[in-house]
Amino acid sequence: MQKDKILVIGASGQIGVELTLALRKIYGNNNVVASDLREQNPLLEGTGPYVSLDVMNKEMLHVQVIRQNITQIYLLAAILSATGEKNPGLAWHLNMQGLLNVLDIAKEEKLHKVYWPSSIAVFGPTSPKQNCPQQTIIEPITVYGISKYAGEFWCNYYFQRFGVDVRSLRYPGLISYKSAPGGGTTDYAVEIFHDALEDKKYECFLREDTYLPMMYMPDAIRATIELMEAPAEKIKVRTSYNVSGMSFSPKEIGEEIKQHIPGFSISYKPDYRQAIADSWPQSIDDSVARKDWGWKEEFDLAAMTKDMFDNLGKTKG
Ligand code: NAD
Ligand code: AKB
Numbered sequence: 001m002q003k004d005k006i007l008v009i010g011a012s013g014q015i016g017v018e019l020t021l022a023l024r025k026i027y028g029n030n031n032v033v034a035s036d037l038r039e040q041n042p043l044l045e046g047t048g049p050y051v052s053l054d055v056m057n058k059e060m061l062h063v064q065v066i067r068q069n070i071t072q073i074y075l076l077a078a079i080l081s082a083t084g085e086k087n088p089g090l091a092w093h094l095n096m097q098g099l100l101n102v103l104d105i106a107k108e109e110k111l112h113k114v115y116w117p118s119s120i121a122v123f124g125p126t127s128p129k130q131n132c133p134q135q136t137i138i139e140p141i142t143v144y145g146i147s148k149y150a151g152e153f154w155c156n157y158y159f160q161r162f163g164v165d166v167r168s169l170r171y172p173g174l175i176s177y178k179s180a181p182g183g184g185t186t187d188y189a190v191e192i193f194h195d196a197l198e199d200k201k202y203e204c205f206l207r208e209d210t211y212l213p214m215m216y217m218p219d220a221i222r223a224t225i226e227l228m229e230a231p232a233e234k235i236k237v238r239t240s241y242n243v244s245g246m247s248f249s250p251k252e253i254g255e256e257i258k259q260h261i262p263g264f265s266i267s268y269k270p271d272y273r274q275a276i277a278d279s280w281p282q283s284i285d286d287s288v289a290r291k292d293w294g295w296k297e298e299f300d301l302a303a304m305t306k307d308m309f310d311n312l313g314k315t316k317g
Contacts, residue, residue: 004112005031005069009055009102010076012036015117015171015220017043017179019074022221024048033068037077041179055098062105072228074115075102081121082273083183084144095147096154103158103166114166115228118152118240120213121145122170125279132281134242134288141279152239159238167227168240172213172284174220175304177311185276189214189253192266193308196257201265205273208251208266211282215245216299216307223295230293237288244284245297246304256305 006027011020011034021043023032029048034040040050051064055077064070077098084091099116106114123132124139140146148170158164173186181187188204189212195202215223223243227235248256254266289295299307 003031004071005033006072006074007033007035007065007068007070008074008076009035009053009061009098010078011044011050012038012041012179013076014174014176014179014181015217016076017041018176018217018221019076019224020044021047022225023074026225033064033070035064043178055101056094058101058105061101062108065105065109065111070109071112072114073102073106073111075099076117078147079144080182080184081119081142081144081276082185082187084147085142085272085276088143091143092147095144096150099151099154103154103164106164106166107158107162112165113228114155114164115224116151116155116166116168117224118148118168118170119144120170120172120280120284121276122149122152122240123279123281127281129282131283131285132242133285134237142276145279148240155240156238165232166238167235169223169227169243169289170240170284171220171243172215172245174215174217175308176217177308178217185273185280186212186214188250192250192253192257193312196261196264197309197312200261200263201267202254203267203269204250205269205271206250206277207270207274208254208268209249210274210277211247211249212277212280213244213247213282213284215243215297216304218307219245219297219299222298223289226295227293234293236292241289241292241295242284242286243289243295244286245299246301247283248301253301253305256301260305260309
């Protein structure tokens, strides 16, 4: 069987940097081609091939897939929830057309696998708030959520109709120290660490009691790779799997941060992102992912907070 060669689209983003580095460890540096519209993230420099690529340019994307003998694509290029509400047309266009370009090329070139992330943003105010199940009422109110929900059904369609082995996770808000988040409603949970280290205080754009599902990046990367490496017969959900890590409010993470930064204080100034957060579930039931391919998170709020400070402490001196 042909050795796999992977293209990561959106490799300079919050997930892309860490996923590219993790995939390079498994598949070998030269077998994972990083690509993005913007320049290469410094953390990727010298670790493997990089091409500048616009996922909206289908012809150029197709040329790269053929030229580089690509057999798998990880598509991470998207506009997230908060930025999406500022420019709904652009968010819809990129999030939909980028996915359709990749799915079409995967079909034509008979790629082995495609990965495309969905989000807890598919859920809306009518979905259950606690332990939101895999299958439930799904009526998203953001353009980002609408694009993710439509995307899930395009993935399912290409699998059922054309046999494209496309797999997906509904990530919660992701917390990481390596690369910055790119315009989401859950970004506060990353910003708070930087401000705590720099100023011992943080002004949060969400209310103190806003519980949201979250996950630490090492768990998210492991979930992605475990899903992609699972035997195809174990992947029963071809829209997108619920996955869960932890759930907390700004007040709770503030209390946890105080354990590491005595004197840390948090204030609250909710903005337009509050309505987005209020429309999402507070916690997620991921029992289907656990049953089908053995998902289990490792990090809770305390373990994640400690690891963030251990690592940010190193970088901020
Ligand atoms: P990000 O904004 O940090 O990174 C996206 C990358 O895509 C950026 O580097 C950007 O330059 C690139 N990009 C934008 N337009 C492009 C184009 N036309 N062609 C090529 N590249 C382009 O986003 P992220 O947080 O890394 O998210 C990656 C994926 O995971 C997205 O689909 C997002 O919806 C999903 N997701 C993320 C989170 C999270 O908390 N980070 C949660 C749920 C789902
Ligand atoms: C966002 O807040 O937009 C993302 C997500 C949950 O999809 N982090």
